[in-house]
Amino acid sequence: MDFRNSSILVVDDDTLIRELLSTWLKHREYGVKTAKNGQQALDLIEKHNFDLILLDIMMPDMDGFDVLKALKDMGNSTPVVVMSALTDLKSVVRCIQLGAEDFLSKPIESELLWARLNASLEKKHFRDAQQTWLEELKLLQEIDQELNTTLDREAISWLTLHWGTEKTAALASCIGAIDGNQLHVRAMQGIEAADLPTLTADKQLREVTQTLVPTNGRLHPEAKYRLTLPIHRNAIIRDVAIFDLAAPVSETTMRFLKRLAIHIAIAMHNAQLYADVQAANKAKSNFVAMVSHELKNPLTSIQSYTYLLSRHGAKLPAETQANYLSIITEGATRIHNLALELDDITQIETGLFGLKIEAVSLPDVVLNVVKMFGPQIEDKHQELILELPEAPPLIRADAKRLSQILTNLISNASKYTLENGRIHVSAQLVETDAGRQLQIAVKDSGIGIQPEDQGRIFSQFFRADDEKVANVRGTGLGLNITKKLVELQGGEIGFTSEYGHGSTFFFTLPVIEQETAVTARAQPVA
Ligand code: ADP
Secondary structure (H helix, E strand, O other): EEEEEEEOEOOOOHHHHHHHHHHHHHHHHOEEEOOOOOOHHHHHHHHHHHHHHHHHOOOOOOOOHHHHHHHHHHHHOOOOOEEEOOOOHHHHHHHHHHOOOEEEEEEOOOHHHHHHHHHHHHHHHHHHHHHHHHHHHHHHHHHHHHOOOOOOOHHHHHHHHHHHHHHHHHOOEEEEEEEEOOOEEEEEEEHHHOOOOOOOOHHHOOOOOOEEEOHHOOOOOOEEEEEEEEEEEEEEEEEEEEEEEEOOOHHHHHHHHHHHHHHHHHHHHHHHHHHHHHHHHHHHHHHHHHHHHHHHHHHHHHHHHHHHHHHHHHHOHHHHHHHHHHHHHHHHHHHHHHHHHHHHHHHOOOOOOOOOOOOEEEHHHHHHHHHHHHHHHHOOOEEEEEEOOOOOOOOEEEEHHHHHHHHHHHHHHHHOOOOOEEEEEEEEEEEEEEEEEEEEEEEOOOOOOOOHHHHHHHOOOOOOHHHHHHHOOOOOHHHHHHHHHHOOOOOEEEEEEEEEOEEEEEEEEEEEOOOOOOOEEEEEEO
């Protein structure tokens, strides 16, 4: 271990010894101060932090014993090596009882001096390290206690800045979440939000570093150094704290901050879990509210029209009775369909949804579904074009659920396309990271989806706030279920849409058979 630059106080009334020791020590690059008596030594000790004191015992006025007693009273634990004549063993023993660490016999022999000096400095080094470690542990315990009182990310952010600033004496600091290549600041101190520079989540922000602060991104005009503290969780950096400093911090402080980051990361993770649970609770409440809302309308019409029929049935013309009955039937069908969709959602979400995965021929399923839509498409004078590969490979799917996916997509394409519109169902082989897949697309020339709605299209109960959508029956559950059905079968779903011009929904399913040439054939079917 290298103890050069350690600062040593030599206390001796003998000028010659002071000068000799001073020369030796300076020669070995130790920092040295000297005192010629006990009082002078104590004055220096009050002003400076010494790593070691070489103390003569026999001095006029205030001797070595008095200095040791005074150090004890001051609670000063600087190691002391006493110097005495070898014949004066009694005094040495007394000094050791008073707290001296070691002794050197006079006349001082240089080899022994270096050995004792190093041994004492080494002991001090380990004692200091242990002390720092214990203090850090105590502080981290305190911080944990504070962190445990909150599950709020913002409060945790403030605590991070508070403790980080306390340790680094930062002039200004901030903490935020990494989003792409930007840091979205959540809390800051020492800087106003309006003055906050744009902080790019570059490589430096992703490591615990202390570097010169960039001139165009300073949090404080007097800052010279920037300390960045990324908060990791499962090897992913979610948050970064930045401390802009006037002076760099020590290695020990850096080590402490790294430990602090681990504690902050755990607290942030717990806060995230809590927020997720709250969001799930809210989603369930919304779900229940939506379901009861969806039930209310058909139930009200069933109640009203059954009442009318029971009160006036016989007196009403046959045509009116038939009309009332068809309204009641439609209401019952809506409730039945809603129940089926809710049942699917519950089974999918509870993991109880059973799939019968087998080798499925896509054209067989598509043709069956398309046939089913014949009357509806004819009613709206729409045209349905089918464009399938001539002999597509078999796919790995559940035929019933694939049919449900296609039904939902083709039904939407027809529902949200005006009369005389066109629906185009096609399939093609695509290469994906997961291997060859068959991509099925349902394209319509319908009303399209507004850009601001596109992010919510697969959410439960989402229906566009559009008159043309409101005029069509629906629950807003179909696409949510469709997406889950595709994903459960190992595929992916997506869409493109241009408001006012039409939409294309496409999904993939894995292929289980090699197919060499795939050619497409267009054929109108309705
Ligand atoms: P539903 O059709 O029962 O309302 P979905 O979950 O199938 O429920 O669709 C959700 C919403 O997405 C629809 O209400 C509609 O606003 C929009 N949407 C779905 N498919 C299309 C489409 N092909 N063209 C335009 N809008 C669509």
